[in-house]
Amino acid sequence: MANILDGLKLSKQIKQEIKEEVAQYVNKSFRPPHLSAVLVGNNGASVTYVDNKIKDCHAVGFRSSLVKLPGNINENELLQEIKKLNEDKDLDGFIVQLPLPDHIDQEKIIMAIDPEKDVDGFHPQNFGKMALEMESFLPATPYGIMTMLKRYNVPTQGKNVVVIGRSRIVGRPMSILMSRKGYPGDATVTLTHSKTQNLQDFTKNADIVITALGVPNFLKGSMIKKGAVIIDVGITRIDDSTKERGFYLAGDVDYNDVSEKASWITPVPGGVGPMTRAMLLKNTLIAYKKNING
Numbered sequence: 001m002a003n004i005l006d007g008l009k010l011s012k013q014i015k016q017e018i019k020e021e022v023a024q025y026v027n028k029s030f031r032p033p034h035l036s037a038v039l040v041g042n043n044g045a046s047v048t049y050v051d052n053k054i055k056d057c058h059a060v061g062f063r064s065s066l067v068k069l070p071g072n073i074n075e076n077e078l079l080q081e082i083k084k085l086n087e088d089k090d091l092d093g094f095i096v097q098l099p100l101p102d103h104i105d106q107e108k109i110i111m112a113i114d115p116e117k118d119v120d121g122f123h124p125q126n127f128g129k130m131a132l133e134m135e136s137f138l139p140a141t142p143y144g145i146m147t148m149l150k151r152y153n154v155p156t157q158g159k160n161v162v163v164i165g166r167s168r169i170v171g172r173p174m175s176i177l178m179s180r181k182g183y184p185g186d187a188t189v190t191l192t193h194s195k196t197q198n199l200q201d202f203t204k205n206a207d208i209v210i211t212a213l214g215v216p217n218f219l220k221g222s223m224i225k226k227g228a229v230i231i232d233v234g235i236t237r238i239d240d241s242t243k244e245r246g247f248y249l250a251g252d253v254d255y256n257d258v259s260e261k262a263s264w265i266t267p268v269p270g271g272v273g274p275m276t277r278a279m280l281l282k283n284t285l286i287a288y289k290k291n292i293n294g
């Protein structure tokens with residue numbers, strides 16, 4: 001049976017560390033860190049994520065604010081809102097919750113965010129710096145996975161890592177981070193995606209598999225090597241009226257099957273998701289310290 005990479009437990013530890021650091025600043029009469037989120041429309045999962053983010057902020061002593069905009073807002077109006085946030089001296093960082101409605105050009109919006117306030121690490125300047133191994137804000141989900149591997153001392157040097165999915169917020173940055181120098185990193189990375197042929201040939205050879213697909217129960221025990229480390233980024237809501245919230249969450253990994261064979265595995269829920277939230281706070285703290293210390 002696999003050991004569990006407990007993202008919920010680790011995220012609580014990290015939040016505690018952040019809380020203590022914030023308290024030190026506030027005790028010296030500095031203002032608290034301030035994170036803002038922009039929410040366009042009312043997609044169910046997005047609303048949950050933003051609500052959780054606000055709770056997280058309060059739990060660690062951050063100030064938080066929410067910019068709630070109607071789903072039919074046009075691109076220029078949204079750009080105006082972003083300009084205001086960029087210019088707000090009392091704001092350390094903000095995120096624009098994705099996905100945006102189809103009539104808005106996502107890239108254009110991301111490009112408009114001040115890279116210094118881009119605590120999601122989505123702006124091309126931060127992405128480019130990440131790829132060049134310069135200091136930058138790292139995207140929260142990949143950063144959370146790197147932190148989990150580090151705190152659990154999972155070896156990565158020279159390991160075969162297979163990432164499934166090439167999205168701009170998870171798969172692609174994950175592949176870059178794991179190939180960077182140092183620990184965690186120094187891995188041999190294969191980035192697979194929907195056009196990959198014979199995916200199993202790659203996953204069966206992998207020491208670490210990171211799935212970011214959004215296809216429930218996609219990864220089976222037969223597709224992995226014995227002793228592999230399995231990181232499940234997929235979180236899909238599955239309607240189920242017998243559940244309290246009317247749905248349950250399913251990962252990309254067939255957990256019962258895969259955990260028989262894996263050495264380490266992340267659960268869903270309680271794995272990568274809570275780590276993502278903790279790393280957003282971490283990035284905001286980094287932005288804050290730069291602002292406070294000048």
Ligand SMILES: Nc1nc(=O)c2c([nH]1)NC[C@@H]1CN(c3ccc(C(=O)N[C@@H](CCC(=O)O)C(=O)O)cc3)C=[N+]21
Pocket residue numbers: 048049052095096097098099120140141235249268269270271272273274276277
């Ligand atoms: N600008 C932007 N930045 C993001 O980081 C971003 C985004 N847009 N859009 C959507 C995705 C998704 N995402 C999640 C974060 C935490 C959980 C999470 O905490 N999940 C819990 C369960 C939560 C629940 O119970 O519903 C868990 O896995 O245990 C899930 C999903 C951030 N994203």
